[in-house]
Amino acid sequence: MLRFTLRQLSYFRATAALGSIASAAKELGVSTAAISAAIDNLEAIAGTRLFNRFPAHGVKLTPSGEILEQMARGVLAEAEKWAQGARNLRTDAGGKVRIGTYLALVYVFAIPILMRNREIWPKVELDFVESSHPNLLEQLNKGHIDIMMPYDLCFEREGYDVVDLAKVEAKVVLPASSPLAGRKRLALGDLEGLSYVRLDREIPGRTMLDLLYARGIKPPIAFSSSSYELVRSAVGKGLGFTFSMFQPHNAITYQGDRLVCIPLEEPLQQVRIIAACRKGRLQEDIIRNVISTSRHVLEAADSRN
Missing domain, CATH: 3.40.190.10 (Periplasmic binding protein-like II)
Structure with a gap:
């Protein structure tokens, strides 16, 4: 069970930042007794002094105090994230x-x-x-x-x-009837001799076909379409393979053919969705x-x- 509070940690941090119990009390709008009691409690828990006191010259963190002050900073930052999440959940913004x-x-x-x-x-x-x-x-x-x-x-x-939302990598999409369909992973060399079904798109960067060419693999283009489902259907009918960043929940095409989505041994492309x-x-x-x-x-x- 925790024997200290976030408030005590905030008193500790304010005192460390301002170098004075009196200054911390004034900044936070509390009594010096409250600040002192918080520090005394934290020192009792830590079993060591957190500050060196200098009469008329304030306080200064001990080496142990410096370490625990950094830890307190992290705890308070995480607590603020939690509080912000709670505020977000309460919002009725529509x-x-x-x-x-x-x-x-x-x-x-x-x-x-x-x-x-x-x-x-x-x-x-x-x-x-x-x-x-x-x-x-x-x-x-x-x-x-x-x-x-x-x-x-x-x-x-x-x-x-x-x-950043998620990092994904390209996977090979094949018909379930393919001899490669039972493999856990594929090497790029396994794609040699197979035709490619291309998804035409207007997305910046090199296409999957460009990346294949860069690796020395130049498959013939069996079919091209800007329609995601039409490309999947062409693959399902055995016209070739394609790539997909995700395995859809439905592995069946509109034509009733089953697809498999297999990762490569060495990822051809990893990207982030943002x-x-x-x-x-x-x-x-x-x-x-x-x-x-x-x-x-x-x-x-x-x-x-």
Whole structure:
């Protein structure tokens, strides 16, 4: 059982910062007796002196006191985080939040984020916008969307409030009928001779095909589409393989074929999904709450993959 309080730690820190019990008492609006009692209690618990007292010259931390003051700083910082989380949960902020992201991410995350937010923030209405990276960035800058959730590939963070949501890596998507489907992991060499089904996209950075070429693997392109589900369906019919950052809950395509998602022995690409909003908007309860909930949803999905 703890034998000290956060208030006593705050008295201890204020005294260390100001170098005087009297100054700390004045700063905090309490009596010098309260400060002294807090320090005496902490010294009794620690079994050592925290301050050297100098009559008429205040106090100074002992070596032990310096160590414990740093620890107290960390405890108080964590306590403030907890308090902020509690304040966020109490908030009744409501309204509409528009989230812009890629179509492939919407398929996987939109509904879990929507349902989780409805559970915690019933007064918040979410609206998802699916588009290309350049268009989403333009809509964010114009205020047409409130939050953009892209990959961090070449995203210029300056000028935005940015929160990292989850780190993901590309996995190979194959039909369940493939001879490789039972493997736990694949080497890049296992992809030699296979055709590639390409998802056309407008996302900054090198494409998965570019990364394959850089490793000396140049698969023929069997099919291309900007539709995430159409690419999955083509893979399911055996036209080739593709890549996905996440294994969707539904491994069945629209055509009724089962897919498998297999990680590589050496990741071909690792990226972060981020949440970005215009500078200053992260201070708004409604924006901060939606981003926080989204992070928990994505982190949970990442742990399952």
